[in-house]
Amino acid sequence: MRVCIVGAGAAGLCAARHLLIEPCVTELDVLEQSSQLGGTWVYTETVGYDDFGLPIHTSMYKSLRTNLPKEIMGFPDFPIPESERSYLPAKDMLAFLQLYAEKHGVSEHVKFKHHVQLIIPKQGATAELWDVTYKDLMTGVTTTKEYDYVFVCNGHYNTPFIPNIPGLKEFEGDVMHSHDYRVPDIFKGKQVLVIGAGPSGMDIALEITSMTEKVILSHHLKEQPRSVFPSNLTQKPDVEKLEGRTAYFKDGSQEEIDVVFLSTGYLYNFPFLHESCNIVVEDNCVEPLYKHLVNIQHPTMCFIGVPYYVCAFSMFDLQVRYYVRSMNGTFKLPSRQEMTRHWEQEKSERASRGYTRRQAHMMGPDQAEYYVSLGLESGTDPLPPVFTAVHNDSSQKFLDNIAGFRNDIYKLIDDNNFVCLSKLYI
Numbered sequence: 001m002r003v004c005i006v007g008a009g010a011a012g013l014c015a016a017r018h019l020l021i022e023p024c025v026t027e028l029d030v031l032e033q034s035s036q037l038g039g040t041w042v043y044t045e046t047v048g049y050d051d052f053g054l055p056i057h058t059s060m061y062k063s064l065r066t067n068l069p070k071e072i073m074g075f076p077d078f079p080i081p082e083s084e085r086s087y088l089p090a091k092d093m094l095a096f097l098q099l100y101a102e103k104h105g106v107s108e109h110v111k112f113k114h115h116v117q118l119i120i121p122k123q124g125a126t127a128e129l130w131d132v133t134y135k136d137l138m139t140g141v142t143t144t145k146e147y148d149y150v151f152v153c154n155g156h157y158n159t160p161f162i163p164n165i166p167g168l169k170e171f172e173g174d175v176m177h178s179h180d181y182r183v184p185d186i187f188k189g190k191q192v193l194v195i196g197a198g199p200s201g202m203d204i205a206l207e208i209t210s211m212t213e214k215v216i217l218s219h220h221l222k223e224q225p226r227s228v229f230p231s232n233l234t235q236k237p238d239v240e241k242l243e244g245r246t247a248y249f250k251d252g253s254q255e256e257i258d259v260v261f262l263s264t265g266y267l268y269n270f271p272f273l274h275e276s277c278n279i280v281v282e283d284n285c286v287e288p289l290y291k292h293l294v295n296i297q298h299p300t301m302c303f304i305g306v307p308y309y310v311c312a313f314s315m316f317d318l319q320v321r322y323y324v325r326s327m328n329g330t331f332k333l334p335s336r337q338e339m340t341r342h343w344e345q346e347k348s349e350r351a352s353r354g355y356t357r358r359q360a361h362m363m364g365p366d367q368a369e370y371y372v373s374l375g376l377e378s379g380t381d382p383l384p385p386v387f388t389a390v391h392n393d394s395s396q397k398f399l400d401n402i403a404g405f406r407n408d409i410y411k412l413i414d415d416n417n418f419v420c421l422s423k424l425y426i
Contacts (some may be wrong), residue, residue: 001025001327004132004147007037008032008110009307010097012153012318016076017104017371024328030110030225031134033057037101037110040157041094047180050138054115057158059179063207064090064294067199069396069410072311072387113137117148120274121298128300149327150301152270161267162262171260178263184208190258195239197221201263202402216255227402277301285360290339291374293319293359299333302413309364311387318371322378331378384415393420
């Protein structure tokens with residue numbers, strides 16, 4: 001089997017690590033657009049476009065530390081090395097991925113500065129095959145190569161989602177998305193409206209209070225964060241409209257602002273997939289995917305890492321092990337009709353519990369059940385329940401004390417139990 005992996009971030013490296021030990025895999029290429037592995041964990045001060053005119057992939061800002069403890073951020077067979085802290089800076093996570101790639105001989109299979117332009121099912125083939133067209137950015141040479149399987153591992157923190165806010169396009173101040181944020185100095189002395197209170201929104205809103213005159217954090221969280229924020233940060237409901245330099249909120253209040261800072265998340269984006277791949281992204285729902293993973297119409301294509309609010313690296317590993325076992329014949333995927341029925345039932349069931357279409361791949365409280373379902377069907381080991389327990393505990397502490405939760409130290413006792421040593425909050 002000849003396999004193509006798109007992307008050398010954590011998901012792509014994990015896929016390569018498992019495929020390299022499979023006797024059925026005779027050829028493996030990892031196509032990476034940038035000059036180094038690590039995906040979203042690579043920090044660069046450059047924003048906008050790179051030297052080849054391609055959008056900068058990473059959204060990493062300079063001060064970022066993980067918002068989950070390292071004890072649940074490694075791979076099941078390759079944990080992050082022991083250290084005094086549980087919450088690590090991005091450079092440590094990048095070093096970990098480099099170590100992982102070197103340990104498993106993945107690096108030599110990565111083609112750096114290779115931009116995937118088109119993936120299309122091969123016409124007239126008796127068995128399903130793929131034509132992958134990619135460009136060597138250094139030489140300008142374009143190549144089309146045939147593969148039996150395609151792993152899409154290009155991540156989903158690279159294409160900013162811009163909400164439809166009345167007056168945003170006409171706003172007289174500055175507008176930027178968190179994708180382009182690197183350091184807080186650019187906001188010195190300004191009044192900044194931060195829209196969105198996800199992990200990065202709250203993190204950055206807190207960080208820029210050290211530079212700004214005022215920060216207004218606008219969100220629609222059902223439960224108000226219990227964190228104590230600095231006195232120059234206030235919380236507001238959703239923005240109703242923008243006029244001139246004035247923001248009007250849904251509670252009837254208004255604020256004069258200099259900057260609209262959008263921390264509104266990202267869009268799944270697969271610009272290299274031909275329409276005949278039969279993958280559609282509407283309202284940020286990628287479909288049709290079986291188990292958020294397998295392209296139902298073309299089961300020799302899989303997507304690693306689509307679900308979010310998960311133990312990411314470990315989930316990548318579980319997804320890869322699941323799919324590789326379907327490749328080598330350990331188990332057989334259901335028929336396309338059965339997979340379609342499962343996907344439609346799952347969408348209906350999630351909708352009945354209040355999930356919107358935009359939340360189609362959000363796991364959170366559903367992640368443990370998802371891990372078990374992958375393990376049971378494929379006959380592989382799922383993730384230990386303690387991973388989900390730590391994830392839930394850490395996520396709650398983030399909301400309760402964003403300024404100090406990263407001082408906590410976690411210890412895993414066994415597959416079901418952990419302890420959290422809470423340090424003095426600063």
